[in-house]
Amino acid sequence: MATAERRVVVTQRYFDQATIDYLNENNCEVDIIDLPKGKADGNLTPDELKSLLAGARGWIVGHAHITRELLQDLPNLAVISRRGVGYERVDVIAVRDLGRVITIAAGGNDASVADHTIGLMLAVGRRLREMQNRMQAGDWTILVSSDLNRKTVGLIGLGRIGRSVVQRLKGFNCRILVNSPHPDADYARNENVTFCDVETILRESDYISLHAPLVAATRNLIDEKAIALMKPTAIVINTARGGLVDDCVLLQALKDGRLAGAGLDVYLSESDKSLADVTAELIALPNVVATPHSAASSLEGLARTNMVAARSVVAVLDGGDPPETCVIADGRTRPR
Incomplete structure (x- = not known):
C-alpha cells in the first residue's frame, strides 16, 4: 500500500501509466506536478521547488537546479532521479555530503x-x-x-x-x-x-x-x-x-x-x-x-527513461542500490 513516507514527486511531463503503476506497486505515493504550459521544472524557483517537494522521499526531475541550499531545506528527500543523462545542474558534492543519492536514466534515451x-x-x-x-x-x-x-x-x-x-x-x-x-x-x-x-x-x-x-x-x-x-x-x-x-x-x-x-x-x-x-x-x-531539446522525447524513449528513473527511486527507498551505471553520487555510506 502506497504511503506518504514513500511519496515520490514527479516534475516532468509525459509520465506514462505503466511507470506510475510500477511505483504504486512498490508502495510509492506518486505526486505528478501539473506545471503550467510552457513552464518546465528548470524554470521553478527554489521556493517553488521547496513547496512542491516538502516531505517527499523521492524526486523524478528534469532540468531543475539542485543546490546545496535546496537539499538542506528538504531533509526527507533521499533520492533524486534524473529522467535524462546530464547532471551539470546538480551540486553533486552537496548530494554526497548530505547523504543523498542522485541517479540518471542511463541507457533509456540512447x-x-x-x-x-x-x-x-x-x-x-x-x-x-x-x-x-x-x-x-x-x-x-x-x-x-x-x-x-x-x-x-x-x-x-x-x-x-x-x-x-x-x-x-x-x-x-x-x-x-x-x-x-x-x-x-x-x-x-x-x-x-x-x-x-x-x-x-x-x-x-x-x-x-x-x-x-x-x-x-x-x-x-x-x-x-x-x-x-x-x-x-x-x-x-x-x-x-x-x-x-x-x-x-x-x-x-x-x-x-x-x-x-x-x-x-x-x-x-x-x-x-x-x-x-x-x-x-x-x-x-x-x-x-x-528542435526544442526534444531529441529524447519519443514515446518510446520517454517510457524507457521514466522506468529507469522509477527503478532507481524504488531501489533507494527499499535500502538497496540502483544500477551502477545510473549512480552519479551516493552519500549514504559517507560519514556525516
Missing part, C-alpha cells in the same frame, strides 16, 4: 537521441526546411542538396548515444572519425571507425556531431577557432548540451556562409536567458533545423 541526430543530419543536408518553406510560398524551384551517403562524419564524444549513432551511420557507408578520452582499438577495428584528435575531425568532417558531456574542458568547444578549421560545406549537429557551442559565433558563421548549416536541439539560452535573441536568430535561419 536510441531516441541517436535517431534524432541522424534525422537532423538528413534534414539539414537535404535542405528539407528550405524547400518546404519555399513550396509554401509558391516557389517549387528545386534546391540542390547533399547526401549523407559516403560522407565523413566526425563524432566528438563516444558514450552510449555516440555509439548508437555509429551503428546508424553504417547504413550510410560513412567514414566515421571519433574523438574520445578513451580510444578503444578493439572498438575501432570492429566498428570500422578512426579515433583521432578534435582538430582532425574539424578539418576533415562533412558533418560534426557533438556527444560530449558539458564540463569545463568542453565548454565552448565549437568556438571561432574551431569553426575556422571547418570546411565551408560542413554541417554542425548538437543534440548534447548547449554550452558545447558558442551560439553567437555559430550564428555569425552561418550568416556569413562559413558553414553550410546546423541541426540544433540544445541552446546556450536554456541556461542563459540573455541569449534568447541569439537563439531566435539561429532558428530563423533557413539553413538551420531546430
